[in-house]
Amino acid sequence: MSTVMTTKNVICVHCGENCTDESIAIGDKYFCCNGCKFVYELLNDHNLSSYYKIEDRPGLKVSDRFYENHFAYLDNQKIKEQLLDFTDSSLSKVTLVIPQIHCSSCIWLLENLQKLNNSIISSRVQFLKKEVAITFAHQHLSLRTLVELLASIGYEPQISLDDYEIQTKRKKGSSLIVRVAIAGFCFANIMLFSFPEYLSSDGSLSENFVQFFGYLNILLSIPVLFFSASIYFKSAYYGLRQKSINMDVPISLGISMLFLRSLYEVISSTGPGYFDSFTGLVFFLLLGKLFQQKTYESLSFDSDYKSYFPISIIKLSGKKEEIVPITELKQGDMILVRNNELIPADARLLSNHASIDYSFVTGESEPVEKTVNDKIYAGGKQSGGIIQLEVLKDVSQSYITQLWNDANFSKPDSKSLSNMANRFSKYFTISIVAIALISAFVWMLLDPSKAVFVGISVLIIACPCALALATPITLGSVQRILGRNRLFFKDSNTIEKLASVTHVVFDKTGTLTKSKESSITYTGKELSDIEIGYVRSLVHHSTHPLSVKLYEYLPHNNSASIEKFHETEGQGISGFINQTEIKIGSSLFCGNQEIPTESNNLQSRVHISIGGSYYGFYKISSQYRDGLKDLVKNLGDKLQITILSGDNRGELQALQDIFPQTTSYHFNQSPHDKLRHIKELQNMNERVLMFGDGLNDAGALKQADIGIAVTESMSSFSPASDGILAGEKFSEIFKFIRFSQRAISIILVSFLISILYNVVGLGFAVMGILSPLFAAVLMPVSSLTVVGIIIISTKIAAQRLRI
Amino acid sequence: MSIFFVLIGLSLLISGSFLVAFLWANKKGQFDDTYTPSVRILFDDIDENKKKK
Numbered sequence: 001m002s003t004v005m006t007t008k009n010v011i012c013v014h015c016g017e018n019c020t021d022e023s024i025a026i027g028d029k030y031f032c033c034n035g036c037k038f039v040y041e042l043l044n045d046h047n048l049s050s051y052y053k054i055e056d057r058p059g060l061k062v063s064d065r066f067y068e069n070h071f072a073y074l075d076n077q078k079i080k081e082q083l084l085d086f087t088d089s090s091l092s093k094v095t096l097v098i099p100q101i102h103c104s105s106c107i108w109l110l111e112n113l114q115k116l117n118n119s120i121i122s123s124r125v126q127f128l129k130k131e132v133a134i135t136f137a138h139q140h141l142s143l144r145t146l147v148e149l150l151a152s153i154g155y156e157p158q159i160s161l162d163d164y165e166i167q168t169k170r171k172k173g174s175s176l177i178v179r180v181a182i183a184g185f186c187f188a189n190i191m192l193f194s195f196p197e198y199l200s201s202d203g204s205l206s207e208n209f210v211q212f213f214g215y216l217n218i219l220l221s222i223p224v225l226f227f228s229a230s231i232y233f234k235s236a237y238y239g240l241r242q243k244s245i246n247m248d249v250p251i252s253l254g255i256s257m258l259f260l261r262s263l264y265e266v267i268s269s270t271g272p273g274y275f276d277s278f279t280g281l282v283f284f285l286l287l288g289k290l291f292q293q294k295t296y297e298s299l300s301f302d303s304d305y306k307s308y309f310p311i312s313i314i315k316l317s318g319k320k321e322e323i324v325p326i327t328e329l330k331q332g333d334m335i336l337v338r339n340n341e342l343i344p345a346d347a348r349l350l351s352n353h354a355s356i357d358y359s360f361v362t363g364e365s366e367p368v369e370k371t372v373n374d375k376i377y378a379g380g381k382q383s384g385g386i387i388q389l390e391v392l393k394d395v396s397q398s399y400i401t402q403l404w405n406d407a408n409f410s411k412p413d414s415k416s417l418s419n420m421a422n423r424f425s426k427y428f429t430i431s432i433v434a435i436a437l438i439s440a441f442v443w444m445l446l447d448p449s450k451a452v453f454v455g456i457s458v459l460i461i462a463c464p465c466a467l468a469l470a471t472p473i474t475l476g477s478v479q480r481i482l483g484r485n486r487l488f489f490k491d492s493n494t495i496e497k498l499a500s501v502t503h504v505v506f507d508k509t510g511t512l513t514k515s516k517e518s519s520i521t522y523t524g525k526e527l528s529d530i531e532i533g534y535v536r537s538l539v540h541h542s543t544h545p546l547s548v549k550l551y552e553y554l555p556h557n558n559s560a561s562i563e564k565f566h567e568t569e570g571q572g573i574s575g576f577i578n579q580t581e582i583k584i585g586s587s588l589f590c591g592n593q594e595i596p597t598e599s600n601n602l603q604s605r606v607h608i609s610i611g612g613s614y615y616g617f618y619k620i621s622s623q624y625r626d627g628l629k630d631l632v633k634n635l636g637d638k639l640q641i642t643i644l645s646g647d648n649r650g651e652l653q654a655l656q657d658i659f660p661q662t663t664s665y666h667f668n669q670s671p672h673d674k675l676r677h678i679k680e681l682q683n684m685n686e687r688v689l690m691f692g693d694g695l696n697d698a699g700a701l702k703q704a705d706i707g708i709a710v711t712e713s714m715s716s717f718s719p720a721s722d723g724i725l726a727g728e729k730f731s732e733i734f735k736f737i738r739f740s741q742r743a744i745s746i747i748l749v750s751f752l753i754s755i756l757y758n759v760v761g762l763g764f765a766v767m768g769i770l771s772p773l774f775a776a777v778l779m780p781v782s783s784l785t786v787v788g789i790i791i792i793s794t795k796i797a798a799q800r801l802r803i
Numbered sequence: 804m805s806i807f808f809v810l811i812g813l814s815l816l817i818s819g820s821f822l823v824a825f826l827w828a829n830k831k832g833q834f835d836d837t838y839t840p841s842v843r844i845l846f847d848d849i850d851e852n853k854k855k856k
Contacts, residue, residue, distance in 0.1 A: 054846075104842045111843065127839040177829060185822045189815065212808065216815075 014040050015154075016057035039153050046115045051105050058105030059154055071151070072314070072323050074144035074159075083143065083159065085133070091121065092138040096157035098150070101130045110155065117141060117149060176293060180286045183228040186220040187279035193217055194276045198773050214266035217275040225259050229282045231289075247425040247468050250432060254463025255281060261456050274460065276776045281465050284783045288469040291476050313337070313344055316388070333391045337382045347389035349374045354387045356380035384567075424751070425464070432462040439766045450768050457770040461761035465779060466754030466786040470747055473787055477794045478743040485803050486726035487708075487736055494722045497706050498740040500687050504635055505678060505700070507692040508645035508655075511710045512624055514727065519623045520553045524608070524616010531610055534560060538582050541565050542573050546606055547584075549620055572607075583609040590614055621651070627731025629658050634734040636660035640686070644674045644700070674700035691725070691733075735801045742797040749793075750786045757782035 011018060013029040014036035024031040031037040039059060043051050051058060073079055086093040101110070107125045110132050114120045119141035123134040136146055147157055193213045232248045232255070239246040255278060262273025315324045316334035329335070329345055337343055343356070355367040356376055367383055370376060376389065440455030475495050482489065489495060506512050527535070536554040539547040541562060562575040572585010583590045590609035607617040635641060641663045643655060649667045656665075666677060674692075678700050681688050690697070690704035693711065701707025701722075708723040710730060725733075761778055764770045828834065 104845075107839055107842050108846050111846070125839050126836040127842070128836055177834075178826060181822065181825055181829070185818065189818060192814075193811070209807070212811075216811070 011057065012036050012059075013052065013057060014059035016059075035154075042116070042153065043109070048109060048112060048115055051109045054108050055103045055105040058103050058109075071144050071147050074147055075142065076323050080143055087138065090137055090139060091135055092143070093133065093135045094143060094146075095131055095133045096147070096150070096159070097129075097131055098155045098157050099130055100155050101125065101127060101132070106155070109153070113149075116153075117146075120146070176286065176290055179228040179231070180283065180290055183224050183279060183283040183286055186224045186228075187276070187283040190217050190220050190275050190279050193220075194272065194772075194776070197272045198776075210272065211269065214269075214272060217273065218263060218266055221259065221262075221275045221279055224279045224282050225255075228286060229255055232285070245426040245429050247464065247471075250425060250429045250462070250464050251285065251468055253429070253432075254459055254465075257456050257459040258463070261460065272772055274772050274775050277460075277772070277779045280776070280780050281463060281783075284780065285465060285468060288472050288476075288787075291473060313341075329391055329394065331391055331394060335389050335391060336386055337389060338386050341382055343376055343378055343380045343382065343389065345378050345391045346393045347376050347378075347391050349376055350388040350390055351386075353384075354382055355384045357383050425467075428464060428467070432459065435462070435762065435766070443768065447768075454766065454768045457765035457768070458762060461765045461770060461775060461778070462758055463779075464754070464758070466757060466782045467751060469783055470750040470754060470786055470790065474743055474747045474750065474790045474794060477791055478740065481794065481798045481803065482736060482739070485732060485736070486729050487723060488725075489723045494706055495740045495743055497687070497722075498689065498737060499744045501639065501689040501706065501737060503640045503642065503681055503686040503688045505642045505644055505681070505688055505690045505704065507674075507690075507697045507700075508643060508651070509647055509693070511691050511693050511697075511730075512628060512643070512655075514623050514625055519621055520550065521619045522616060523619065524614075527608070527610075527615060531615075534577050534580070534582050534610065535584060535608060537562055537577065538565075538573060538575050538584055541575070542567060546620055547573070550606055550618060553618075580611045581609075582611075587617070592617075621654070624654075624658065625727070625730045631731045631734055632659050632663075635737075636662065642666070642677070642681070644669045644677055646670070646674075671697070671699050675703050678703045689737075732803065735803050739797060739801050739803060742801075743794065746790060746793050746797065750790050753789065754782060754786050 010030045012032035014031055017032045024034060024037050026037065026040065029040070031040065036059060040052075043049060074083075084092050084094050098110070100106070107127060110125050111123055113123045113134065119137045121135040121137060123132055125132045134146065147159070150157055193216055196209065197213065229252075232252050235246065235248040236252040239249060258274050258278040258281070262275050262278060265271040265273040313324065313329065314336040315322050315329070316336060321336065334350070335344075335347070349370050349372055352372050354370040354374075354376065356370055357367045357380060368380075375392070436455045436458040439458055440451045443451040443454045475493075478495055479489055482495075532554055536551060537560045539551045539554075542548075560577040562577060565573070565575040567573045568585070568589065572583060572589040574581060574583045574585075576582070584606060587605070587607050590607040591612075592607055592609075592614050605617045605619050608615045632641060636659070641659060643659070643663060643665050645651075645665075645667050646669055647667060652665060652667070655663075666673070669677070674697060678688050678690060682703075682705070688704040688706075690701050690707045691710055692698075692701050692707065693709060697707075697709075701709060706722045708725050710725050710727055757778065761770075761775075761782075764774060
């Protein structure tokens, strides 16, 4: 026992993670790794230690896996121009998205960046958007060094050139607020001016005032009609042009009739009009829309292959290395790919060896060995040294991007597909118009002077305000509750689809298993602490995924320096510590006599040999998510389950122990296989819910009726999907499905209530006794009760399910 | 009673000015970030205390 192992739990002052021991410390402050210690020292040196006073352990574990030149592309003029908000001869301003921003300490540190580097003039954080706007003197500090500085203290900005499209989308949101504000203003004033009219129904109000208020109301409702309500007219128009009647058609019909009728009444001095109902209606409708919009503002779902790929790559022109954006890559270009970099285009290997990790594409984590002249597909990741490649196809024509752009992958716009309210609105509109015509016709026979009045009254009162609010408000509040549970949907229609799912498909790696943790067991001759230290020191030198896992698993011990480190491709690694040879790798490489049986071959085993004698092996198997068993038991009772895995059958036995007997398993599935499989299920009239994580599932996620990406870190990217679910909430899926089913029944109930209101209103309208006051009361009351019922009942439903 | 015409005009003017004020503030980005300023305002104090020590 050379080191004292403490049993006391030591927590890193910087990031709050458990420290394996107390070896890294300053005074009485302990750190889990040198990265954290470095940041602490750096901040202390620059008088920034308040960072640790505002919140306890606010820091972020700094990943030391950056390779030099990681941000080299920021020196490229074109990229720089695209990223900078503003630049002149001395100052530049840039807005960076930093997903790691999470507490007030973050804000404080990022707003005091000038203490770290005095070329930074000012920086301002927008917490909710997780953005920081930095003004800096670019003559002394390049954008690249700035970003590197941020990354070095744990705040690596997320840079993608798509960000610009997202920014333009945000602008639309503010205009909805303006619409609401104007509608609200006009509504309130018109209500005020209509009040005398309500109180003096006997006509005691002087003629002058009636006229004055009437014209004032016209004036106030004009901006509501032409500005606030214009989105409904537009939507109805586009809907009709595509030969579909959406909910906005009866709304537009109702409000335009309301306006025209009121206009006629005031101008002809026959009555006060319905301007109060008109503006109130528009105001409530817009409020509902705003509510819906607020629920999914900050998430970007439209990530495509571009978000996966590096922005730039090193191109060799002659002997000069040049950094170019990948979009400029052409067939025949020579490129250099470093350790851990993604290969952007299909290419031919020019170097002697490459070890390509295709886990991104296939889900298989073991690297594939390639030799000179082999073809390497885009999406692979190089692990090991620098390799040189010749680009065979343009980026946009690569295997992966083609897969993405495959016609199969684009599913018809879900909006036109199955929106309950819109389906309903077709019949609704037709029947309302029919009722209006029939009652007008009947009145034509009874009292021709009232026929037009009755027909228009029907259209007005039937305006499906409550009906239109029911769906967005229910789905909006369901979405908000799900969002609190860290399941985010792209749009609210997804909830309707979730409720009717019949078949659940899981990807295995990263979805059913935790991507970071794995369970490691050792079999063989016992290793002493010193020997464990040797193994750990050796695997630290390798970037092979199994080495990395083993390194993280083994206890932190006295590390020894390795001499003569050698990596035999596809075999293992070896090195000398104090003249003792350590070998880690395949069974044969370590001199194991036992001949591996087939089943052993399927598991990931790392064999150890020290000083020439074989010791044993570490078995590394992935760890299933917590609560998986309960989840699949609940799911299996109601739904059919399928597992599609890109891996081999190694884990079949383990899966069968967990999943119900009816589950079907498919292994060695390529992205196209997964896609095809989901199509087959859909052809059998199954409604498929797919869970996946990586790029290899992207096609299947899109093809499925609902594709949900499971991710460990919300703020990082995820494949294009209908929803994003936080990994830790995976076991709650069943509850989410149940909740969405409840939500659909809530919508149906509120539909019934609003139809009831409509029937009452229609009764008055058909009888020809619809007064402005009655309309002004009935319409908002119906909307408000429906909204109230919805909000309360979704809350109760959520509480009952304990989500 | 004709004083009402003036009063109503005035009331519209006043409420209208609030609407304009809101639209202006919205355009200037006053509502873009409703969280950070509430945290930011407390920071100087912490810094001040440190210097005294």
